[in-house]
Amino acid sequence: MVTGYSSGIGKAICESLEKSDFEIIRLKSRLEDIKALEAELKEILKDKDISVLINCAGVGVFKPHEEISLSKIKELIDVNLTAPIILANLCLRSLKKTKGHIINIASIEATRHSKFSALYTATKSGLRDFSLALFEELRRSDVKVTNINPDLTKTNFFDTLNFQPSENKEAHILPEDIAKTVLDILAFDGVITDITIRPQRLEILKK
Known part of the structure; x- marks a missing residue:
């Protein structure tokens, strides 16, 4: 199950997983509509169990x-923050049956404190801490939890913002890079609990 699958990182992850023979469940409910989300999940889980939950949807300001x-x-x-926490809650019984894996896509901002990022940082650092604490809770049940902190990634995330990564290939990462990392994490015998993916250079363009 992947959220944020229609574009950017989520789309790249779905395409990569499908090429590796995963069946992707795409939620139709809006993540802000908790009641609809809960109803849809309950209906899905009547017929099947989930082996991987990837929380990828994100909004920035x-x-x-x-x-x-x-x-x-x-x-x-x-x-x-709320949607990934609720999805984990609703999917955990199923994930325990499959000894599955939760992967949360946080942000580089979860690891630092930047100007004009207080709200975004609060949500993403909250997601990161939730992931790390949930891993400790679930170790005995063999459910893996991984948090990924991408740095500047060339996606439509920046369409509504007043800055974007530069065109220099050394100054941004691509959604496909994160998708490859997801496959590596799923294939790893142990657990990668927290990983940060960064470009070599820092170059930001103001719009």
Whole structure:
């Protein structure tokens, strides 16, 4: 099961998994609609168990905190943090049966403190800490949990922002790079609990 599958990192992960003979379950409910999400998951889990849950959907905003609308604050918390926590909750019984794997896509911002990123950092660092604590909880049940912290990735994530990665290939990573990392994580005999993926250079373009 993959969220955020329609574009960017999520799309690349789905394509990579399908080439490796995984069957992808694509949720139809909006992540902010908790009741619809719960109903859809219950219906899915009646017929099948899940071996991998990948929480990839994400929303970003980078501006002075007082300039962010309350609806946008709620959206970021709902999509970036609440939805992955709820999906893990709803899928865990199934994942315990399959001795499955939860992979959460956080952000480089979960590992540092940047100007104009207070809200986004709060959601992504919360997701990272949730992943690491959940791994400790699930070790005896053989469910693996991995958190991935991508740095600047060339996707449509930046379409609504006032900056973007430069075109220099050494200054951004590609969605396909993260998809390959996901396959490597799934194939690894142990557990990679936390991994940060970065380009060599830092070059940001202002729009």
